Amino acid sequence: MLKNRWVDGIIFHCDYFSEEHYEIFKNSNIKVVLAGRTTKFNVPYVGIDNFKAAYDAVSYLISLGHKRIGIIHGPLDDMKETIDSVDRLKGYKQALVDNGLTIYEELIKEANFKYKGGYKAAMEMLKGEITPTAIFAISDIMAMGAINAIFDSGLSCPEDVSVIGFDNIDLSEATRPPLTTVSQPMYEIGAIAARMLIKIISGEKVEEAQVILRHKLVLRNSVISVKE
Structure with missing residues (x-):
């Protein structure tokens, strides 16, 4: 074309x-x-202002008492880099810093915006020595993968691990539980x-x-x- x-x-x-x-x-x-x-x-x-959107999402989790907050972000390599992924990661980190919380490198995972990528990234977090009480995925599809990883690990969402997505796609209302997300x-x-x-x-x-x-x-x- x-x-x-x-x-x-x-x-x-x-x-x-x-x-x-x-x-x-x-x-x-x-x-x-x-x-x-x-x-x-x-x-x-x-x-939108992706830095501010991520900052607000993570700040909301912090306001609910979460301190070990993981993130599943998109590709950051030169060929696939988008300001979206970079700014959302920066917003996540800044929210933690501004609230005096630790940035755990073990809870920062890169994925490919796909369901399987979100699932794999969440599984890696949940099997680590430092486990999250909440996960911020920078796309709803990756958040859905994270939710299923939580259940497949024998845990519950949100009782054991809370999840926030990004984009507010139609399917975000149909997940179990319905997904909190950035619109x-x-x-x-x-x-x-x-x-x-x-x-x-x-x-x-x-x-x-x-x-x-x-x-x-x-x-x-x-x-x-x-x-x-």
Whole structure:
């Protein structure tokens, strides 16, 4: 599609925007706007403040008495690096630091945004010497994997380990227990990205090439206060 220039522009929404993606769009001269993803590359995008969103999610867990909080983040290597993964990891760490809590490297796991990746990462945490009372997964799909890992370990969620996800996808309400998660305003993100792309294709001036919208923490049943 890109090679044959069947389109003038694309709204791009994917788990990550890699250097390979960037080079493809740059060389094809097809206009692109990222929706729901931010990047280190000079590409227009519409998203949220991922640092603040992660900070708020972890701060909520801390407010409920959790001190050993794990995180399952996305890829951080050069080809697949997204500012989303980097900023959410930074927000997680900063929330712990600001509350005087220890950052346990054993509770920081990288996965691939997939269910199996979240499951494997959570299993590794649960089998370690230092185990979490809560896990923050930076995608709902990885959070679902983490929840099943908890149950397969003979534990319960949230009674033994609380879990927070990210994105508020439709399935997050259907998990058992229903998933507490960070919600992105996807309708607004898509609408603004579409208007931005039309302006760029038409050669009109775009006042803001990077638009940041507000996130919201959606409280469900996968998180409770830590047991004493």
